[in-house]
Amino acid sequence: MDSDITRMLKAASSGGTLPSEDLLPLVYDELRRLASAGMKDEAPGQTIQPTALVHEAWLRLAGKDQRLWNDRSHFFRTAAQVMRRILVDRARQKSRIKRGSGATRIDISEIDLVQSTPDDRILLINEVLDRLERENPDAAQIITMKFFGGLTNLQIAEALGISERSVDRRWNYAKASLFLMIREEI
Numbered sequence: 001m002d003s004d005i006t007r008m009l010k011a012a013s014s015g016g017t018l019p020s021e022d023l024l025p026l027v028y029d030e031l032r033r034l035a036s037a038g039m040k041d042e043a044p045g046q047t048i049q050p051t052a053l054v055h056e057a058w059l060r061l062a063g064k065d066q067r068l069w070n071d072r073s074h075f076f077r078t079a080a081q082v083m084r085r086i087l088v089d090r091a092r093q094k095s096r097i098k099r100g101s102g103a104t105r106i107d108i109s110e111i112d113l114v115q116s117t118p119d120d121r122i123l124l125i126n127e128v129l130d131r132l133e134r135e136n137p138d139a140a141q142i143i144t145m146k147f148f149g150g151l152t153n154l155q156i157a158e159a160l161g162i163s164e165r166s167v168d169r170r171w172n173y174a175k176a177s178l179f180l181m182i183r184e185e186i
Helices: 002-013 020-038 050-061 072-098 118-135 137-148 153-160 164-185
Strands: none
Touching (some): 020 072, 050 072, 072 153, 118 137, 137 153
């Protein structure tokens, strides 16, 4: 099955069309797992469910843009990035609405202070992750694959072609860097 996926992706990358009816059934379960993992920290009652996230990501992945996938792991790394963008875009949109798009004025003494929402956390992590991508792209890639893609260290090692121990070291460094950057932002 992995060779079928790789063959179809390489054909699409070399100028062919992405055979949705053939490829989607082969990658759907894995994309659904990635979406569920990426949304595990979301608050209940979200407006997007993992299935809808997969469908939106698929539309972007199979769109008319230039597709250059080397293999299966490259495709799923790209899928994790696309899902990250979708979740961040939705969080930004909800934040805009929450922050006053068409809101009426109220007296501040009438409201209770609330803790940060999952959308606020996604936006903060995305902002810090953008900064980390400029400073250390490898660390940012590991965080994206784990946080937004829900991949295990073994899956990341296979996708990047490095040892699981290297992923573990990079993950520990990336977590520490991310934590320090988030502390600076707060």
